[in-house]
Amino acid sequence: MSAAAPRAPILPGATLGVMGGGQLGRMFVHAAQAMGYATAVLEADAGSPAGQASQHHIAAGYTDAQGLSALAQCSAAITTEFENVPAQALRTLAAQRPVAPGAEAVAVCQDRAAEKLHFQRCGVPCAPFAVIETAQQLAAVPDALLPGILKTSRLGYDGKGQARVADRAGLAAAWASLQHAPCVLEQRLPLAHEISVVLARGADGACVHLPVQQNLHREGILAVTQVPAPDVPQALQQQAVHCAEAVAGSLDYVGVLCVEFFVLADGRLVANEMAPRPHNSGHYSIDACDVSQFELQVRAMCGLPLAAPRLHSPAVMLNLLGDLWFGADGAERQPPWAQVLALPGVHLHLYGKAEPRRGRKMGHLTVTAADAAAARAVALQVSALLGLAAY
Numbered sequence: 586m587s588a589a590a591p592r593a594p595i596l597p598g599a600t601l602g603v604m605g606g607g608q609l610g611r612m613f614v615h616a617a618q619a620m621g622y623a624t625a626v627l628e629a630d631a632g633s634p635a636g637q638a639s640q641h642h643i644a645a646g647y648t649d650a651q652g653l654s655a656l657a658q659c660s661a662a663i664t665t666e667f668e669n670v671p672a673q674a675l676r677t678l679a680a681q682r683p684v685a686p687g688a689e690a691v692a693v694c695q696d697r698a699a700e701k702l703h704f705q706r707c708g709v710p711c712a713p714f715a716v717i718e719t720a721q722q723l724a725a726v727p728d729a730l731l732p733g734i735l736k737t738s739r740l741g742y743d744g745k746g747q748a749r750v751a752d753r754a755g756l757a758a759a760w761a762s763l764q765h766a767p768c769v770l771e772q773r774l775p776l777a778h779e780i781s782v783v784l785a786r787g788a789d790g791a792c793v794h795l796p797v798q799q800n801l802h803r804e805g806i807l808a809v810t811q812v813p814a815p816d817v818p819q820a821l822q823q824q825a826v827h828c829a830e831a832v833a834g835s836l837d838y839v840g841v842l843c844v845e846f847f848v849l850a851d852g853r854l855v856a857n858e859m860a861p862r863p864h865n866s867g868h869y870s871i872d873a874c875d876v877s878q879f880e881l882q883v884r885a886m887c888g889l890p891l892a893a894p895r896l897h898s899p900a901v902m903l904n905l906l907g908d909l910w911f912g913a914d915g916a917e918r919q920p921p922w923a924q925v926l927a928l929p930g931v932h933l934h935l936y937g938k939a940e941p942r943r944g945r946k947m948g949h950l951t952v953t954a955a956d957a958a959a960a961r962a963v964a965l966q967v968s969a970l971l972g973l974a975a976y
């Protein structure tokens with residue numbers, strides 16, 4: 586089943602539904618409301634980032650039949666902000682309302698093995714890998730995949746559900762530590778850079794994309810995004826866009842899709858993973874592009890034209906993790922926002938999460954400036970004020 590798009594565009598005034606109440610849902614709600622739509626959020630947590638901002642909040646789990654029915658009742662179309670929404674829930678909704686992206690595309694993105702097979706089908710290179718679901722498959726892993734990274738096939742995020750392994754003994758121990766869950770073992774590759782492509786595709790196959798982002802991760806979590814990508818040649822950026830479009834096209838994808846890539850030390854491009862929704866690396870588009878990834882999500886699900894986004898300002902995005910809410914003595918504190926906001930071109934986004942925890946995404950900020958050097962200079966000043974590492 587491919588994503589159903591509405592036959593006639595869904596116009597402002599209608600209510601748009603979203604599965605999930607996290608920060609991506611919150612920014613979707615903001616974009617939809619700015620365009621004159623109302624929103625409905627399905628999310629069990631009463632005080633969720635998206636639920637706080639939305640006109641309607643349905644407090645139910647993703648598989649709750651009554652909750653799904655209530656969401657379908659009040660929504661003209663439905664999207665998702667959380668990639669692990671059970672595909673069956675999306676199928677149930679799709680029987681009643683247009684749902685974008687569709688259940689089958691989301692199902693591919695939920696499973697690392699399916700995702701990699703899909704990349705290969707599209708002729709998009711990815712890291713050499715083996716699927717490990719049985720002791721036999723573990724024993725049969727080729728030496729060439731070590732040292733490697735063992736990743737659970739499902740439910741991993743921000744580096745969770747992953748273990749770096751050096752040799753066969755380490756591999757067996759790591760699989761045990763992941764409770765023998767179905768996994769993929771990837772060869773550990775020499776990364777020069779990481780980039781991502783955020784695109785939006787309409788039901789008519791029309792595709793637009795944000796400029797290519799260059800991403801820096803710390804401890805498996807995105808820390809910094811720079812646009813334009815400072816270290817990656819144009820031709821390689823074009824290649825990444827073509828790969829992402831091929832991946833979306835062959836899924837008959839409708840909505841916003843992000844594909845993450847590695848640029849290897851020898852200059853080759855390989856796909857890492859994809860997400861069937863707006864992505865953390867695309868948050869800068871709210872402040873630095875004339876169309877954000879969240880507005881593209883609204884337009885795609887409503888069957889409206891997809892305008893190609895234009896970067897009007899070079900940008901640096903810094904993720905704000907809960908660690909910033911703790912001082913050197915371990916006591917909770919407020920980060921020095923007033924000093925940060927005194928700097929030019931700083932756009933602060935906090936997600937309304939009450940409890941800061943280390944490693945938890947509390948917000949992000951985007952620095953825009955007239956040129957990339959100025960954006961970088963301010964981002965480094967912000968980093969120093971907040972106690973973030975320079976990049």
Ligand code: ATP
Pocket residue numbers: 712734736741742743744745747771772773774775776779802805806807845857858
């Ligand atoms: P996300 O939050 O993006 O969903 P995730 O937990 O799904 O993250 P990955 O994107 O698979 O994890 O990996 C996290 C990071 O670990 C990558 O961005 C990269 O820095 C590093 N990494 C992952 N796979 C490899 C690999 N095969 N070789 C080298 N480094 C890797």
Ligand code: MG
Pocket residue numbers: 845857858
């Ligand atoms: Mg990733």
